Amino acid sequence: ELKVEQNPLFLSMQEGKNYTIYCNYSTTSDRLYWYRQDPGKSLESLFVLLSNGAVKQEGRLMASLDTKARLSTLHITAAVHDLSATYFCAVLLPSGTYKYIFGTGTRLKVLA
Amino acid sequence: DAGVTQSPTHLIKTRGQHVTLRCSPISGHKSVSWYQQVLGQGPQFIFQYYEKEERGRGNFPDRFSARQFPNYSSELNVNALLLGDSALYLCASSLGIGNTGELFFGEGSRLTVL
Numbered sequence: 001e002l003k004v005e006q007n008p009l010f011l012s013m014q015e016g017k018n019y020t021i022y023c024n025y026s027t028t029s030d031r032l033y034w035y036r037q038d039p040g041k042s043l044e045s046l047f048v049l050l051s052n053g054a055v056k057q058e059g060r061l062m063a064s065l066d067t068k069a070r071l072s073t074l075h076i077t078a079a080v081h082d083l084s085a086t087y088f089c090a091v092l093l094p095s096g097t098y099k100y101i102f103g104t105g106t107r108l109k110v111l112a
Numbered sequence: 113d114a115g116v117t118q119s120p121t122h123l124i125k126t127r128g129q130h131v132t133l134r135c136s137p138i139s140g141h142k143s144v145s146w147y148q149q150v151l152g153q154g155p156q157f158i159f160q161y162y163e164k165e166e167r168g169r170g171n172f173p174d175r176f177s178a179r180q181f182p183n184y185s186s187e188l189n190v191n192a193l194l195l196g197d198s199a200l201y202l203c204a205s206s207l208g209i210g211n212t213g214e215l216f217f218g219e220g221s222r223l224t225v226l
Contacts, residue, residue, distance in 0.1 A: 004154075031213055042202060043155070043217040050212060088154050092213050098145065098168040100215065102154035 002027045004091050006103040014111050016078050021106045023072040023089035031092040032065050032072045033100070036085045043088065047074075079110045114139070116205050116218035124224045125193050133188040133221045137205030143167075144186040145215065146178055147202040155202055161186055162208055190223075198225045 003026040013019050023032070031050055035043040047056045049065035049072060056063050060083065062075045072089055089103040117136045125131055137144050143162040147155035160168035161180035175191045184205075190197055200222050204215035 033214065035215075035217075042219045043204075043215075045214055045216065048212045048214045090155075090215075098143070098160035098162060099157050099170065100145070100213075101157065102147075105154050 002029075002091065002093060002101045004089060004101050004103040006087075006089060006106050008106060009104060010107050010109075012109045012111060013076075013079050015080055018078065019076050021074040021076070021087055021108075023074070023103050025070050025072075025089075025091045025101075025103075027070075027094070028067070029070075029091045029094050030065075030067050033090045033092075034063050034072070034074055035088045035090065035102075037088065037105075038085050046087075074106075076108075079108075081110050081112050084108055084110045116203055116216055118201075118203050118218035118221050120221055121219065122222045122224075124226060126226050127193055127195060129193050129225075130189065130191050131193060131223060133190075133201050133203075133223075134185065135188070135203030135205075135218060136185045137203075138216055141205035141207055141216070142184055143206045143208045144180055144184065145204050145206075146186070146188045147204065148172075149200040149202055149220075151199075158188065193225045195225050198223060 034047040047063040052067040054065045065072045086107045090100045093099045145160040146158040149155045157170035159178040164180045178188045180186045200220045202220045203218045
């Protein structure tokens with residue numbers, strides 16, 4: 001069964017610092033998604049990565065996908081307090097299935 | 113345009129009862145999926161419907177069932193509620209796998225089972 005693991009699970013960082021969140025998955029897939037969830041809220045789509053080598057950037061966040069290594073990264077540049085949230089990666093199972101497997105989540109807290 | 117809408121937003125039930133949760137997808141989206149999110153965990157896949165047909169089912173007991181209507185809205189039903197069914201139930205809509213497969217989530221229905 002597909003497993004999607006994120007690390008770290010918890011991340012506390014100072015404003016202005018850089019950090020990377022890692023998402024490893026255990027089976028072949030060429031579609032990976034990143035979502036953000038604020039406490040008590042729903043999930044907001046951040047990035048859609050559809051092929052090996054895909055890189056997307058939005059503001060202080062940049063996501064990349066390496067399908068051969070089964071690894072996606074979410075890089076945070078010069079963190080600000082507003083980025084505090086839980087970040088999930090999700091992998092779409094291959095072979096025409098419609099099943100998405102979400103990672104364990106990374107809870108990010110940016111300290112002022 | 114309206115996003116994904118879910119109802120009710122909060123509800124409290126007792127063990128053994130039944131619950132129906134409702135979801136309206138974004139206009140033009142034909143795919144609806146349901147997820148269960150227990151506090152502190154990632155969403156767990158329950159069902160996916162596309163063009164009114166079930167296209168995927170997660171590892172949930174038969175107490176969980178769902179359907180999609182001709183207008184693409186959907187219902188999730190849970191029978192014989194257990195304490196462990198307490199969770200945030202999320203509905204997501206998408207254009208379908210033939211597109212990017214990006215999911216758009218509703219605000220969720222928070223179920224508490226006492």
